[in-house]
Amino acid sequence: MAASLKQTLANRLNALRSTGPKSTEGKTRSSRNAQTHGLSRVGLHPPAAMAEAIAERQSLWRTDYHPTGSAQEWHFDRLVAESVRLDLCEARICASRAERATRASESWDDDQAAAIAQRAATLSQRPEIIQPVLLQTKHGVLWLLERWDEILESLQRLDGWTPETWNLALDLLGVPTSARDASGPWDLHPDDSSAAPGLDLVAQSTAALRDRLDTFLNARDDRARTDACLGLDADDPPALRLLERYAADARRRFSFFLNGLRRLQSEAPALTSASPPAGPPSPRPVRSALPPEPSPTPAAFDRSQPSPPPAAAGRLPMPSQPSPPIAGERVAEGRVRGSDHLDAPVNPAPTPAPASNSAPSAAPTAPSTRLPGGSLASTVRDRLDARALSLNRRARRARAASARRS
Structure with missing residues (x-):
């Protein structure tokens, strides 16, 4: 039978009058109505005896673990709380087993007969x-x-x-x-x-x-x-098995927080040594002022223009070393090394004209520039000399070995 509107309103008014405890102490007590022993988990408001044991153990263990920093303090507080929870679980387990042992010595037959009667009821x-x-x-x-x-x-x-x-x-x-x-x-x-x-x-x-x-x-x-x-x-009865499970959980959590605290403490010296020193930043290091290495000019790759002399290239002259003859290389006399049937010079270089009498003798003479129509021997010699200067000793030896094999 559905309630009438008058009854529904009366029920709602009565519900507004009973809202439970209003003070902080009353709310705290009502939140523990379903609490048996408080060992399933360490909550925000543990029982008074557990809270007192946790505070006492924190003061005793602080000199042993030396937590520093908020992270280490967090692990240390939970480590201590789980250790107290583990001790209380083990104490209750031992007390329960002692009580069962005493009861077995006093009324074993009666307890077994009662259990059998309960099972035989079905x-x-x-x-x-x-x-x-x-x-x-x-x-x-x-x-x-x-x-x-x-x-x-x-x-x-x-x-x-x-x-x-x-x-x-x-x-x-x-x-x-x-x-x-x-x-x-x-x-x-x-x-x-x-x-x-x-x-x-x-x-x-x-x-x-x-x-x-x-x-x-x-x-x-x-x-x-x-x-x-x-x-x-x-x-074991269900209550004792539940306590065993709580103790195993407290043991696992204690090991977890202990390992976390040890890891943070082992990383603390490394972080301290890796941190930069306090003070103004040091200036950036100044690179040594070395003369830049000259890059090859387009004239060095232009076959129509002769290579510049070593002094104009900006490099120190390399010591002259005898190198093995290269096939096709022409010597200063206009002969080709490696070929015995060529004895006459090929296109000898023309003799430069003497300077006019009107020019002063003290003025330095500019280096003669070879034109594209110059002698073939002088052009090849100049290019080979410039290439020899740009190669190191190992490259020259490799080139000479390749020429001998060919």
Whole structure:
């Protein structure tokens, strides 16, 4: 039934009156309503005992780790918080195991019987699953023996089976509910409708269960009880397993923050040494004023113009060294090296005209410029001399070896 408009308005007005705590202390308390122990994570507002332990450990460990800078302080604070969380988790785990060991020595049989009764409550719904589980423990077999005793008492009192006792017997035998169609006590012995076949079934079942107890279940239960008294119980409760998981998480986070702090501290000296010194910047270094190397002029590549003399090129003259003859090279006498049949000079150079008597003798004479129509020998000689000056010793040797091979 939908609420009326009047009821809806009344509900909204009542909701405005109850807005929860308004003070900071009340909000802090209400935020911890679902908190059990506060060990799942170190939050912004840890419990008072944990916050006090964290502050105390920070003051004790600061002289050991020496954090400097905001980044190292951040790692150090979380490292300390996770170490306190890990200690509290381990303390609770130890206390829980000690309590379980004490309880096992005091009421082992009662606790096991209660656990078996809780598990056997669903036997009628899933007998094919629950019955094999009950057969694996001493207290489970004892529970089955008690149920067979109830069936025996019913058979003796009523002198036969009832639907309830028959279904209970099938549950104790682990027969699924789907396999019970059209079944009944007559399946035991079709010609005998008395309680005798039922009594034989009860006797056989109880004998098998007691033999199972004497064979290995009693010894297994004694070993489990001894381990539980020592705190070595394999079946930990969910709360204890959760604490183990919190402790493992705190251990991992502690290692993470510790490695981060060590990495920052190892990088700190390198950053300090690599930082530039304080003070005004130094002036830029002045390059040495060396004379630039002259680049070859277009005249050096012009075959129509003779090469300039070494002094005009701006380089120091290289020492003259005898070089092997090159094929086709003409000597100063106008002969070609490497050819014996040429003895006469080819196109001898014309003799320059003497200077006129009117020119002063003290004036320096300008170097004669060879024209394109000059002698072939002088042109080739001048070009080879300029090329020899531009080559180093290794290049000249390579050129000479190539000429000898050709």
